[in-house]
Amino acid sequence: MSVKGRIAAVLAAALVSAGLMTPAPAHAAVSRAQLALRWAPIHYQDVDATGSHALGGRSDYLTRVDFDGDLNGRNNWDNAGQPGASFAAHVYYSVVETGSHWYLTYFFFHPRDWIDHPFFETEHENDGEGVTLAVEKNGTDYGVLRGAVTVAHTNFYSYVPAGSSWTNGxxxxxxxxxxxxxxxxxxxxPVTAQERGGHGLKAYPQYTIDGDGVVYYPSTTAETPSGTNDRDVQYALVDIFAAGGLWAERDNANLFAGLGTFAGDTSGGCGVGTFSCGTNSANAPWGWDDGDDLPGRGEIATDPAKLAAEYFTVPGTLSRSYTYNPYSGAAAALKEAARTAPRIVD
Incomplete structure (x- = not known):
């Protein structure tokens, strides 16, 4: 520092001490909600209006788990077709943190996993797929995006943005x-996309819109698509860890049939005219699993540093110690449930 700079600093300190000058406020770190909003995907949702199970395309619209006004997972297929059903766009998120990275999981919910033909594929009540992003802390407010793993049914797919230092693991x-x-x-x-009907999720354009579709943008507003080909719909984020949120409801037997598995039955016409209808066939993030890979069931959300270490080669520091992870309080129960639970076919 120059002599003038030192003099100015000493003078400023003296003025603050004398009460004649207010110190500048320290720069506040962004909140987890702000971090989630900044990295939330722009999302391309393919839409199909074919057949009665599509509900004129509404079965492919994003919504909340309680879109019908309750937290009963076994009436969602039925209530999706009712006049009071809300398809205002929401996406769930969770943030966990280590000393080196933030991990942001986004969960996209549909009341129906549906098809419009009778051959070899099953439908089921409720559908939950998504993506986990790895963001490296680099001294800036929002860090730098390094990698992503998406969920398409019972398989995970990994991606890196252009210029990422992460490579194959x-x-x-x-x-x-x-x-x-x-x-x-x-x-x-980042840009993600989901197929119509079964709603597998990959990085765009590995899935894309084929004909009608909705493009969703992260926002603080929850809009409802104006129709099956609306290319500008805002979605609002919902914190999985919020009071009364999905994580708080994880033991609600009306919503979940088991840890991380949504309750669902065959009522309301699920499977009628198709091959079959599955029960209890959709998962929340702490139930996502790729059975062929090493991370255990749910660890894409609950232990994403482990997932990153398995899926990628990461130069520099990849801390495995969490400074914020509300999932970890139930880690033992999650691992035991994952060890004994049957594999859910989505």
Missing amino acids: RETIDGTLQTQSSPYDSFAH
């Missing part, structure tokens, strides 16, 4: 995670 990287500017903020967001 035990699993081969499946593609590039594209980014796109949002009209609702100043950030470039």
Whole structure:
């Protein structure tokens, strides 16, 4: 520091001490909600209006688990077709943190996993798939995006954005995670996409819109699509760890048939005219599993540092010690349940 700089600093300190000057406030770290909003995906949802189970395309719209006004997982297929059903767009998220990284999991919910033909595929009540992003802390407010793992049924797919320092690990990287500017903020967001019907989720354009579809943008507003081909719909985020949220309801037997597995039955016409209807066939993030890979059931959300270490080669520091992880309080129960639970076919 120059002589003038030292003099200015001493003078400023003296003025603060004398009560004649207020010190500048320290820069506040962004909240987890702000972090989740900044990295939330721009999301391409393919839509099909074919057949009665599609509900004119509404079965492919994103919504909340309690879109019908209750937390009963066994009436969601039925209530999706009722006049009072809300398809205002919401996406659930959780944030866990280590000394080196943030891990952001986004969970996309549909009341129906549906098909419109009778051959070899099953439908089921409730559908939950998503993505976990790894963001490296680099001294900036929001860090830098390094990698992503998506959930498509019972398989995981890994991606890195252009320029990422992360490379293949035990699993081969499946593609590039594209980014796109949002009209609702100043950030470039990762871009994801889901297929119609079964709602497998991958990085765009490995899935994309084929004909009708909805493009969802992260926001603080929950909009309802105006129709099956609405390319500008805002979605709001819902914290999985919020009071009364999904994690708090994990032992609610009306919503979950087991730890991480949504309750669902065959009422309301599920499976009628198709091959079959499965029961208790959808998962929350702490139930996601790729049975062929080493991370255990649910660890994509509950222990994502382990997932990152398995799926990628990471230069530099990859801390495995969590400084914030509400899932960890139930880690023993989660691991025991994962060890003994049957594999859910989504």
